[in-house]
Amino acid sequence: MRPAAQVSDALYRAVKPLFFRLDPESVHDCTIQALSTISAHGPLMHALSSLAPEPDPRLAVQLFQQKLPFPLGIAAGFDKNALVFPALLALGFGSVETGTVTPLPQPGNPKPRVFRLPEDRGLVNRMGFPNQGVEAVVNNLIRLRQPARLVGCNIGPNKTAVEAGTAPADFAHAWDRVSSYCSYVAVNISSPNTPGLRGHQRADALQAILSAIRTARLGKQHRPLVLKISPDLTPEELDDIVSVALQFRVDAIAATNTTLDRPASLQSRHSSEAGGLSGVPLVARSTATIRRLVQLAGDDIDVIAAGGIFTGRDVLAAISAGAAFTQTYTGFIYRGPAMPALAHDEMLTLMTRHGIPDLTQLRGSNFQL
Numbered sequence: 001m002r003p004a005a006q007v008s009d010a011l012y013r014a015v016k017p018l019f020f021r022l023d024p025e026s027v028h029d030c031t032i033q034a035l036s037t038i039s040a041h042g043p044l045m046h047a048l049s050s051l052a053p054e055p056d057p058r059l060a061v062q063l064f065q066q067k068l069p070f071p072l073g074i075a076a077g078f079d080k081n082a083l084v085f086p087a088l089l090a091l092g093f094g095s096v097e098t099g100t101v102t103p104l105p106q107p108g109n110p111k112p113r114v115f116r117l118p119e120d121r122g123l124v125n126r127m128g129f130p131n132q133g134v135e136a137v138v139n140n141l142i143r144l145r146q147p148a149r150l151v152g153c154n155i156g157p158n159k160t161a162v163e164a165g166t167a168p169a170d171f172a173h174a175w176d177r178v179s180s181y182c183s184y185v186a187v188n189i190s191s192p193n194t195p196g197l198r199g200h201q202r203a204d205a206l207q208a209i210l211s212a213i214r215t216a217r218l219g220k221q222h223r224p225l226v227l228k229i230s231p232d233l234t235p236e237e238l239d240d241i242v243s244v245a246l247q248f249r250v251d252a253i254a255a256t257n258t259t260l261d262r263p264a265s266l267q268s269r270h271s272s273e274a275g276g277l278s279g280v281p282l283v284a285r286s287t288a289t290i291r292r293l294v295q296l297a298g299d300d301i302d303v304i305a306a307g308g309i310f311t312g313r314d315v316l317a318a319i320s321a322g323a324a325f326t327q328t329y330t331g332f333i334y335r336g337p338a339m340p341a342l343a344h345d346e347m348l349t350l351m352t353r354h355g356i357p358d359l360t361q362l363r364g365s366n367f368q369l
């Protein structure tokens with residue numbers, strides 16, 4: 001690890017107990033403020049990039065015909081308004097998925113709505129898509145453009161549209177506005193915090209959304225389409241989603257969003273707060289979903305793994321299960337800005353130990369680490 005990353009890791013470990021005494025969303029807002037200032041200033045970006053690991057060809061992966069230097073990216077929800085993706089890329093993450101953004105700005109659910117589960121290395125959130133709306137996000141994507149980097153945009157419907165039964169039109173509108181300014185668009189039908197949204201994972205409802213988006217795509221430049229799904233689907237529901245995804249030529253499925261399940265093993269005081277659970281307690285469910293998706297969709301649809309990815313070992317395990325790429329949110333909160341550098345070293349150490357030449361060889365091998 002480079003000296004700057006070592007210092008940053010030590011500092012984060014020192015300040016984390018203090019951060020963890022403060023309200024999670026306030027800490028997040030301050031972090032966004034700081035990273036947003038950095039993202040808009042070249043010299044500060046240069047300083048931040050001294051934390052990033054040296055690119056290593058053994059860790060490169062391919063997604064949407066693009067070569068990515070690093071197999072771990074930031075999942076949706078961290079950079080909702082596309083304000084800080086340059087800083088996150090400078091830290092060494094392989095991609096950033098901005099959003100979820102809805103056509104109109106909306107405030108989300110009442111606060112408090114994010115809770116740490118430190119004993120379980122998890123979070124519970126019931127944010128409900130607070131965001132500045134698609135026009136503000138498009139302006140930010142244009143202003144902070146990162147050519148040659150993978151920057152996705154995750155889209156969702158306004159709460160009022162779900163209530164009115166017009167979610168497909170919201171997805172089509174959001175697609176139309178963002179698709180020219182990002183590398184791919186992710187369709188979020190899996191957040192548990194907008195009542196009724198997850199019902200759009202049913203085959204007929206999903207077909208309606210994908211048809212509306214197909215119409216919005218006509219005559220426009222191609223952008224890969226990602227479906228983001230829940231870890232709480234039955235095997236039959238998952239089968240149906242894959243059939244519809246194949247029918248509509250979806251490029252990738254991101255598995256998974258947060259779970260409504262509460263494993264009996266949870267220890268933390270906030271574990272029974274309403275909302276979606278993320279982090280380590282989600283790993284078993286998301287890995288089972290990834291394995292099933294790889295079985296069902298084979299080489300036709302790429303799988304992007306999300307759910308409890310904290311370490312380099314977790315990244316390797318997801319790729320070994322067949323994922324093309326991985327994402328983190330909760331792991332970043334727990335490990336801090338040196339996470340890419342830490343995961344980089346952890347992966348290379350394990351790969352050397354087990355004689356794994358590169359990630360292409362590992363993918364889908366089911367090698368037990």
Ligand SMILES: Cc1cc2nc3c(=O)[nH]c(=O)nc-3n(C[C@H](O)[C@H](O)[C@H](O)COP(=O)(O)O)c2cc1C
Pocket residue numbers: 075076077078080099100114123125127129154188191228256257258278279280282306307308309327328329330331
């Ligand atoms: C506070 C918080 C907000 C989130 N917001 C979104 C969101 O807006 N859209 C989305 O698709 N996923 C959202 N997620 C889900 C993450 O993108 C990710 O799928 C999930 O947390 C599992 O990964 P993790 O265990 O690494 O956190 C959010 C997660 C958290 C913890």
